Amino acid sequence: MQHSVQLTYDQNHSLSWGKFVGSVLFAFFGAQIISGLFIGLPFMIYTAGLSDKKTIALYSSLGNTGGTLLQLLILLLFIFKYEPIKKLLLPVLNFQALQKVRTYIYLFLFFGLSIAIHIFIISKLFPHATQEQDLALNLENLNQYKILLILGSAIFVPIFEELIFRGIILQFFQQRFPFWIAAIGSSFIFGIAHIYSLGVMVGAFMMGMFMAVLCKKTNSIIPAMLFHMMNNTLAFLS
Numbered sequence: 001m002q003h004s005v006q007l008t009y010d011q012n013h014s015l016s017w018g019k020f021v022g023s024v025l026f027a028f029f030g031a032q033i034i035s036g037l038f039i040g041l042p043f044m045i046y047t048a049g050l051s052d053k054k055t056i057a058l059y060s061s062l063g064n065t066g067g068t069l070l071q072l073l074i075l076l077l078f079i080f081k082y083e084p085i086k087k088l089l090l091p092v093l094n095f096q097a098l099q100k101v102r103t104y105i106y107l108f109l110f111f112g113l114s115i116a117i118h119i120f121i122i123s124k125l126f127p128h129a130t131q132e133q134d135l136a137l138n139l140e141n142l143n144q145y146k147i148l149l150i151l152g153s154a155i156f157v158p159i160f161e162e163l164i165f166r167g168i169i170l171q172f173f174q175q176r177f178p179f180w181i182a183a184i185g186s187s188f189i190f191g192i193a194h195i196y197s198l199g200v201m202v203g204a205f206m207m208g209m210f211m212a213v214l215c216k217k218t219n220s221i222i223p224a225m226l227f228h229m230m231n232n233t234l235a236f237l238s
Contacts, residue, residue, distance in 0.1 A: 015084040031074040039067040061145040065152035072160045094220035110210040126199025136196040158228030165190045166221045183212035
């Protein structure tokens with residue numbers, strides 16, 4: 001007599017809940033801690049002895065951009081060395097989506113809707129959200145070197161965050177829940193990660209929803225990365 005073995009849902013997937021939580025914690029906090037030790041801390045110690053504000057701003061910008069790049073490199077290494085995460089992400093690291101005209105239609109449509117919601121709703125409900133975020137990110141100093149700010153915060157950060165939120169988190173949730181629950185859950189976590197103020201959190205949640213739908217429509221997280229880059233670039237240049 002043959003006995004069938006009934007597998008649990010986690011056993012049917014290479015990434016269990018425990019591995020998922022551990023992976024997200026390492027990707028987000030582990031990479032930040034390692035980057036802080038090797039780049040953030042040395043720059044902080046060095047600038048502590050400086051008095052010239054322009055020099056401090058330069059080294060702060062270099063440290064911020066270098067630290068963000070190191071975080072991204074650590075995350076990429078982790079993704080391609082840890083097989084369960086690699087299997088989860090490879091299908092949506094789909095550059096072929098960029099060859100389709102409809103990808104750009106969705107991209108600019110959702111981006112336009114996101115801007116409209118920010119201007120007509122979020123900025124009215126939370127008028128001081130932008131200033132609170134700028135203060136939390138120390139943009140008064142970082143804005144003095146726009147190229148470094150754009151490179152770090154409008155290129156490296158979007159790639160880093162999209163690999164985690166629309167990559168690991170959204171894809172894992174989609175394996176276990178209907179899409180809209182996965183989209184809301186991943187966007188909620190994305191909002192919580194932007195805890196600079198309530199207005200910024202609400203704005204990040206809405207942006208996360210648009211990027212989750214963009215991933216669904218294009219079967220790729222690459223357009224979401226472009227959306228995120230466009231959003232951050234516009235924010236830092238305005």
